[in-house]
Amino acid sequence: MDNNNVNLPPGFRFYPSDEDLVVHFLHRKAALLPCHPDVIPDLELYPYDPWELDGKALAEGKRWYFYSRRTQHRNTKNGYWTTVGIEEPVLTSSQHRVGLKNYLEFYFGEAPAGLKTNWIMEEFRLSDSSASSSSRSSSKTRKHKKDYSKWVVCRVYERNCDDDDGGAAELSCLDEVFLSLDDLDEISLPN
Amino acid sequence: MTQSMSISVNGQSQVPPGFRFHPTEEELLHYYLKKKVSYEKIDLDVIRDVDLNKLEPWDIQERCRIGTTPQNDWYFFSHKDKKYPTGTRTNRATAAGFWKATGRDKVIYSNGKRIGMRKTLVFYKGRAPHGQKSDWIMHEYRLDDNTADTNVSNVMGEATQEEGWVVCRTFKKKNLHKTLDSPLSASSITAETRTSQMFSSFSEGALDQILQHMGRTRKEENEADIINNGRFLRPIDTASSNSYNDRFMKLPSLESPNSTSSQSQSCYQAMITDNEDSITNQVGCTNPNPVYPIDSRPTNWAALDRLVASQLNGQSETSRQLACLNDPAMAYYTLPNHHDVQLPNLRSSFSLPSSRSYHGNQDFNSSDVDLWNFATRSSSPDQICHESNPSI
Numbered sequence: 001m002d003n004n005n006v007n008l009p010p011g012f013r014f015y016p017s018d019e020d021l022v023v024h025f026l027h028r029k030a031a032l033l034p035c036h037p038d039v040i041p042d043l044e045l046y047p048y049d050p051w052e053l054d055g056k057a058l059a060e061g062k063r064w065y066f067y068s069r070r071t072q073h074r075n076t077k078n079g080y081w082t083t084v085g086i087e088e089p090v091l092t093s094s095q096h097r098v099g100l101k102n103y104l105e106f107y108f109g110e111a112p113a114g115l116k117t118n119w120i121m122e123e124f125r126l127s128d129s130s131a132s133s134s135s136r137s138s139s140k141t142r143k144h145k146k147d148y149s150k151w152v153v154c155r156v157y158e159r160n161c162d163d164d165d166g167g168a169a170e171l172s173c174l175d176e177v178f179l180s181l182d183d184l185d186e187i188s189l190p191n
Numbered sequence: 192m193t194q195s196m197s198i199s200v201n202g203q204s205q206v207p208p209g210f211r212f213h214p215t216e217e218e219l220l221h222y223y224l225k226k227k228v229s230y231e232k233i234d235l236d237v238i239r240d241v242d243l244n245k246l247e248p249w250d251i252q253e254r255c256r257i258g259t260t261p262q263n264d265w266y267f268f269s270h271k272d273k274k275y276p277t278g279t280r281t282n283r284a285t286a287a288g289f290w291k292a293t294g295r296d297k298v299i300y301s302n303g304k305r306i307g308m309r310k311t312l313v314f315y316k317g318r319a320p321h322g323q324k325s326d327w328i329m330h331e332y333r334l335d336d337n338t339a340d341t342n343v344s345n346v347m348g349e350a351t352q353e354e355g356w357v358v359c360r361t362f363k364k365k366n367l368h369k370t371l372d373s374p375l376s377a378s379s380i381t382a383e384t385r386t387s388q389m390f391s392s393f394s395e396g397a398l399d400q401i402l403q404h405m406g407r408t409r410k411e412e413n414e415a416d417i418i419n420n421g422r423f424l425r426p427i428d429t430a431s432s433n434s435y436n437d438r439f440m441k442l443p444s445l446e447s448p449n450s451t452s453s454q455s456q457s458c459y460q461a462m463i464t465d466n467e468d469s470i471t472n473q474v475g476c477t478n479p480n481p482v483y484p485i486d487s488r489p490t491n492w493a494a495l496d497r498l499v500a501s502q503l504n505g506q507s508e509t510s511r512q513l514a515c516l517n518d519p520a521m522a523y524y525t526l527p528n529h530h531d532v533q534l535p536n537l538r539s540s541f542s543l544p545s546s547r548s549y550h551g552n553q554d555f556n557s558s559d560v561d562l563w564n565f566a567t568r569s570s571s572p573d574q575i576c577h578e579s580n581p582s583i
Binding site: 008009010011012013014015016017020021023024025036037039093171174175178179182183 | 206207208209210211212213214215218219222223233234235237260261291293294295311313324328364
């Protein structure tokens, strides 16, 4: 991974929560504040296909991160992104709404007859309320709301290729089965 | 790194935003635990020592916090002590309960080399044998005895299995059937829903018994074998899901061939169990001397065979139809455990038109039997998908 100038021991990885992405990265980027560490590159509206992101976007595991701009038509060389039509609010741990998350799917070919792929993009943008609150708190001089809302930060991944972090901080299905077998043991023990 | 560097300086986390401690199993073993057993200083003091007998699982998270970001799992070193001076068992009891091992130990590999083992433990509240199972899970990693190259472990010899330093990860178990956490998963077949479909597609009782049997008799067996089996069977999984498979397979893919996650692996594990039982049953009826996997103990498999046959009796009609699948089909059976063994092309081997018709055992006659070129078995899953299309 391109850790930029992040100097951390082995095992530390870029695993931002949605809140991290909005609060620490998008917010600062939009407010033209320096991001430290400045790890997420700005790919603007370059028409990269999702499989081209490696080496251009910040890669961690099988997820890619980059800044972009809001746009209605996100076309690439060999396909296009289409919104799923669901927008979720991004909330802080204190349930404060800081942004919006939009899901897009990648279609291979030409719209509208493209073939749906497993590539997913999560596009984060600042919600209007958070933009205004930030202009209130951080920089009173900025009055152009459009500057805030044109930036997005994107997380791209392939849906069915499960995130293989190697750590497996979850039980595998097999472990789950063994776990339930332990119950059977206890039930059958008295006999 | 500076010596005074700590994960938290004046209450300020030294971990930049967006970064989390998310080590791979290899990093845990090869970097952290190796340093620990050879008394080397570890940067940032990321992994702390915990006396498992003194801390309850819910207290561990406070002690093992890294920075200020919310965590789902916690890491620590623990020194294993024997429960009794003469025995080999480890004492893992706390004031409120005890940790109990479950399943079988998993071998951890690094670049194809065995580097350690992982034990899975569950926390029970209360006292054995009347403990109440909790959602707290621990993965306990130990270095492999032969690979630990320091003198320390050599002196201890075999005792290192149950004594010495281990590195652990605790986390709270989520439910097997995760709630759909994104709107996308509702419209798509995710690993989780695939699993549940598979679990419901055949008798759960049968699966439990089979897995229990396997768990009891093949406990120390290495899970990587199963992973290979799963990869081998992947075409069955994907064949019915997407009619565009053929075209997508040609797309450039960033996915590495080794990227199957533990979750999908175990899904495939469930599949191969299912397939094994069918095959065992079918061929058991037609072939008096089935060929068992080369490295397995025949008695275990014979017992499994009997068990499965008793579960699936009443299907002997269809089994007889399968007489056309004679010996070469069993060669398929021997493959998965020894993927490096070179076998000749098996022209008369079969592939399965789709999982559905296979599970149902309906209309499974010779006209449905496709050729399956086994020479492709060592290629990537994507290629196998491609090859398994009926257009060969």
